[in-house]
Amino acid sequence: MIGGQARLKRRLLGELVRDNLEQIRGGVPGRRRRRVLGNLRLLALALLPLSIFAPAGSVSPARPQPAAVRAAAAAPPPAVSAAAPAAAAAGVPAPLPELRPSDLAPIDPAVFPLSVERVVLDPGHGGRNGGTTTSSGLVEKDLTLDIARRLGELLRDEGFEVLLTRDDDVEMSLEERADFANREAADLFVSIHLNWIEGGARGVETYFLGTTDDPSLSRLVAAENRGSGYSQADLRRLLDELYASLREGSSQHLAAALQRSLLRSLRTVNPAVEDRGVKTAPFIVLMETDMPAVLAEVSCLSNEEEAELLTRPLYRQYIAEALLAGIRSYAAGGRAPDDVADSKGTHS
């Protein structure tokens, strides 16, 4: 079974079980808001054992704790309903306490310092799947391959190990692309595409995995939930979810770095280029890859001026160099302050 699909199924099973437990407890069956809060509770529980697993020294005891953990340690569980004692007396499990977004703080990816060595580049489309095509005969699959090859050269010069999902005009399914990156244990996955937007728009946009632009989803938090009844199996699932959230955070920072770099570089030769933002979307290649992954729409083929620019090797080289700068920035610090500011600015 494909790893991403297995993860998705595991997550859905977790949601289904929680929904059924709510039925048994007499709660309102799953709605979006409740499920988000449910995830927050689970992640909060998952955070606690991290201090057990973390190697000595990797997290300093003096390091400030996330606000939510501090709050949970210092205060009684928030907002337990007045009915809870009566329910407990009746032998009915009390509902879990509600968490407010304001109680929550982001998980800091810096507690998992990771290096970037192997990068998989994914030139969009290929073979019979040409992608978008202009009336002048410019085909997306050819341009993405050219940009990926240029970027590959640049990354190798910088010392990265680079692999391309395709280095020729061949057709590959989205799952095959993600499988390739997973099999090769890539540290980063960058999928390169060109946009097509009706109405003459132009610009660049970069995606990372997500289902919503709700900022509360990118600020997953901690709070203690002792006595919640969660089992060892839950804990394994929670840790999976925790990893997923960290990967989301890394992907978001990579997306922000690429977007910022693309804009900065391309505006020097194409001043009208628009910032279409860092966005979340459940693209298959982002869903099914196991590492930080982004999909960059590096130009708009539907815009006549950008299509004309894309015919020039120099412009494609600009794009490749902009992507290089973004990857380099991410790999060097992972989280430069302006990257974070960018990502928040375009994401909220």
Add this chain to the structure above:
Amino acid sequence: MSDEQEQDRQPDRGADKGAEKSKPQEVRVGIDLGTSRSSITASNGQRHVVESYVGWPADMVARKVLKRDVLIGGEALEHRTMLDLYRPLEEGLIKEGSTRDVAAVRELLRHLLQLAEAARDGGKGSEGPKVRAVVGVPAAALRVNKQSLRKAMSDLVDSLIIVSEPFAVAYGLEALLHTMILDIGAGTADFCVMRGRLPTEEDQRTLTTAGDWLDQQLEMLIRERHPEASFTIHMVRDWKEQHSFVGDPKGPVKVSVPVSGRPTEIDITEPMRQACEALLPPLVETMFDLLSRVDPEYQERVRNHIVLAGGTGMIRGIDKVLEHELEQLGGGKVRRVSDPVFAGSDGGLSIALEAPDADWDRLST
């Protein structure tokens, strides 16, 4: 066709790993509880489908003739003249306020579990394998319906997960992302857009214009055209299952009915077409409405991954008509599930097999 004939054994599917075949320690089952038919797929390889009818002998004479306290499925339908016959799942849900209907659902479920060798005569706790069940219900099932079902099953199984039927179908097909499931059964037509999350209200729609509604339309149209003919709704249902179509017929649809007691052949091609095509406008309207609510970026993908399930979804030509209608939105692809009878229960079993033991323990009945 009797239940035994309808049985479809597949010993390889999810057979208990390492368990002694004759005495498995645990059986996991997926159940599609339908208005018209209910099916079960079990981890011991058993698969069965029964008509969702339950009947109790109407009087002492009937009890003596039938020598049974309760009859289920096709057998109940066959002896319906001697029975108080119940079809307990109106529009896919347990009818509220009727203790006899709750009892009928229990009998139906017990029968399914017995067919699948997953039942214990003494109920939960008695000798026999531990039973863990996933039961599919219509997308629109309310909490009260689910709780009725949970209550009805409390001593039949050890643990229970209730799931929306289209989700079970999607899970079984591994069509969990950018897919629309259109599950047209007898009681309801369930729509569900899979977005990689547990479907919420906004992802789902349920129509009650489904197979039963079609039967009523067809009965009315045939009576208008052939007022002299004598027939029942059960006969109409059989004709529909054999001959339903939209678009062009394969040939004239002719059936035999008594007219003044004499078997007479009548042509029901046009009533059949009209009744089947009357289903289409609400289906298309609802499909378009749900599609319009999908993130614009994924609408094309969803349009190209529409899965048709359920008995009524197998009407000949319905997939092509829906594809034709989708051309208004830029085109789309509608495919049928390969095994409409068991798609829901197979999906339920997939969930049952993949749910971790610890979760099952928490969901004990």
